[in-house]
Amino acid sequence: MAIAGLRGVLVGTGEPAPPAALKPSKARQKQLTGKLAGLSLPRQVWVLSLWPLLEQLLNFLVGTVDLAIAGRLPGEATRLAAMDAITVGAYFVWLMTLLQAAVGVGASAIVSRAIGASHRRLANAGVGQALVLAVGSGVFAGMVVLVAAPWIARGLRLEGGAAQMAVTYIRITALSIPMCGALFVGGAVLRAAGDTRNPFLAMLLVNVLNIVISVVLAGVSYGPADSPKTFGLGWGVTGIAAGTAIAWTVGGFVVLAILLTGRSDIRLRRHRLLPHWHTMRRIIRIALPNLASQLGFWGINFALLVYVSLLHVEGAFGAHMLAIRVESIAFLPGFAISVAASTLTGQYLGLGDPDRARKATYLAMAAAVALMSFCSIFFFFTPEPLVALLSPDTPEHLALAPPLLKIAAPIMPFFAVCIIIGSSMQGAGDTKATAFINFSGLLTTRLIGAYVLAFPMGYGLNGIWIAMMADLAIRGVLFLAYYRTGRWAKASV
Numbered sequence: 001m002a003i004a005g006l007r008g009v010l011v012g013t014g015e016p017a018p019p020a021a022l023k024p025s026k027a028r029q030k031q032l033t034g035k036l037a038g039l040s041l042p043r044q045v046w047v048l049s050l051w052p053l054l055e056q057l058l059n060f061l062v063g064t065v066d067l068a069i070a071g072r073l074p075g076e077a078t079r080l081a082a083m084d085a086i087t088v089g090a091y092f093v094w095l096m097t098l099l100q101a102a103v104g105v106g107a108s109a110i111v112s113r114a115i116g117a118s119h120r121r122l123a124n125a126g127v128g129q130a131l132v133l134a135v136g137s138g139v140f141a142g143m144v145v146l147v148a149a150p151w152i153a154r155g156l157r158l159e160g161g162a163a164q165m166a167v168t169y170i171r172i173t174a175l176s177i178p179m180c181g182a183l184f185v186g187g188a189v190l191r192a193a194g195d196t197r198n199p200f201l202a203m204l205l206v207n208v209l210n211i212v213i214s215v216v217l218a219g220v221s222y223g224p225a226d227s228p229k230t231f232g233l234g235w236g237v238t239g240i241a242a243g244t245a246i247a248w249t250v251g252g253f254v255v256l257a258i259l260l261t262g263r264s265d266i267r268l269r270r271h272r273l274l275p276h277w278h279t280m281r282r283i284i285r286i287a288l289p290n291l292a293s294q295l296g297f298w299g300i301n302f303a304l305l306v307y308v309s310l311l312h313v314e315g316a317f318g319a320h321m322l323a324i325r326v327e328s329i330a331f332l333p334g335f336a337i338s339v340a341a342s343t344l345t346g347q348y349l350g351l352g353d354p355d356r357a358r359k360a361t362y363l364a365m366a367a368a369v370a371l372m373s374f375c376s377i378f379f380f381f382t383p384e385p386l387v388a389l390l391s392p393d394t395p396e397h398l399a400l401a402p403p404l405l406k407i408a409a410p411i412m413p414f415f416a417v418c419i420i421i422g423s424s425m426q427g428a429g430d431t432k433a434t435a436f437i438n439f440s441g442l443l444t445t446r447l448i449g450a451y452v453l454a455f456p457m458g459y460g461l462n463g464i465w466i467a468m469m470a471d472l473a474i475r476g477v478l479f480l481a482y483y484r485t486g487r488w489a490k491a492s493v
Helices: 041-070 076-096 098-116 120-155 160-174 177-192 197-218 237-261 277-310 316-350 354-381 383-390 395-428 431-454 460-483
Strands: 220-222 229-231
Touching: 041 076, 041 177, 041 197, 041 237, 041 316, 041 354, 041 383, 076 098, 076 120, 076 160, 076 177, 076 237, 076 277, 076 316, 098 120, 098 177, 098 277, 098 316, 098 395, 120 160, 120 177, 120 237, 120 277, 160 237, 177 197, 177 237, 177 316, 197 237, 277 316, 277 431, 277 460, 316 354, 316 383, 316 395, 316 460, 354 383, 354 395, 383 395, 395 431, 395 460, 431 460
Parallel strands: none
Antiparallel strands: 220 229
8 A cells, every 4th residue: 555655645636735644743643533532542443343343244144144045955966056156156256356355455545544644635535536446346347257157167167056056146246246346445445534333334234135135035944854844935046146236236335325425534525436547546556466465365265266176075165165154253353353453554654653553453463363262262172063053954064164174273363463464564555565475375385285285195175274274374474574574664655
């Protein structure tokens, strides 16, 4: 997230940065403005983490509800096919939103610095241009993946019903990706301005709609195994995808309404939606290293999905995704607290106070390590009941997924360090170093290590997960070592 300081904030726009944005006084350095004014540092971390934690729970539920409904469709063969299809579909939903996520990182860096410097016009300019980029990139990505869906299913060796279900899921969700961008990028800039409550409320609505619509349209099986009953219209994966797409679309419009009404410290002005190359270029310049990192992350994890397909083990796709979904229970507090680390780093650097930015990051890291370590206890000692919550009647999943959670459990503290330090560096605008550390670990330990462990050494799906966890442990150490050098504080936006 970088540019040459706030002096060049809006060159050519007629909106020069105020003196306070360039060289804040000691009095200005002592506190933030807006919703965080007057709060102690631990309380600032708490306030900025609480609503994102609840929002992360809701984000978790959107994808998890899709899997849980698929795991309760009538017929074991249908359930296996639906779980495999949604696993593949989820990876390509992730791909479609990568550019939007990078835009969110770039816009958040600019907005948080501008709010810290009390430069509301710059913050509002960043909001408008970020939304233009998010919706525009969503249209492009959605169209490409919609057309490519059949090739995607064939490339991952899905056959019969699973292949058709994957194509259906990808195509329906692709239609909602533009408004999904408004939902997630709009939420990102609100959080960067210190408003974590409204993004949570938007995601609450998204989840309610997703659960209700998906269950009604898809149809689920319930009751005794020997005489199950069904509820809903019975559209299967089509209904699951439709529920998700409708919920994201409505959520996107809700976030736009929040920004238009100016209920937070930032506001979407209609004239800010007109393309403005200078502001857009700043966002893109910050976003590109993050995008490169995330594309590498997606590509390498997609390669792992190909590895899973080459194992030729029935239910391996679904077990892999089930383990990821259960493991993400531990991610939730980590990613929630990372919002505080990123926001406070950006705002305190905007105030010219890197020491307090560092203290905020270390506070956030300690909290994330403690919470994620606590979650890992359940992964190690009770993995079977956790998997059964999502797929209670599929023996293949109950056999394959629990060992993966035991492999992941000891690595959660290292993952917490990755999440918090990486987010803090992004909040500072140091996305190049973040991308380098991420990509080097992913390429060597995760991609190459997973292949060696899974195939030549014969550890199969467990070997893939051992490599994934080793990558997280190594990157956690590298992130902490780099952060201690203090170079992140010199990044410009």
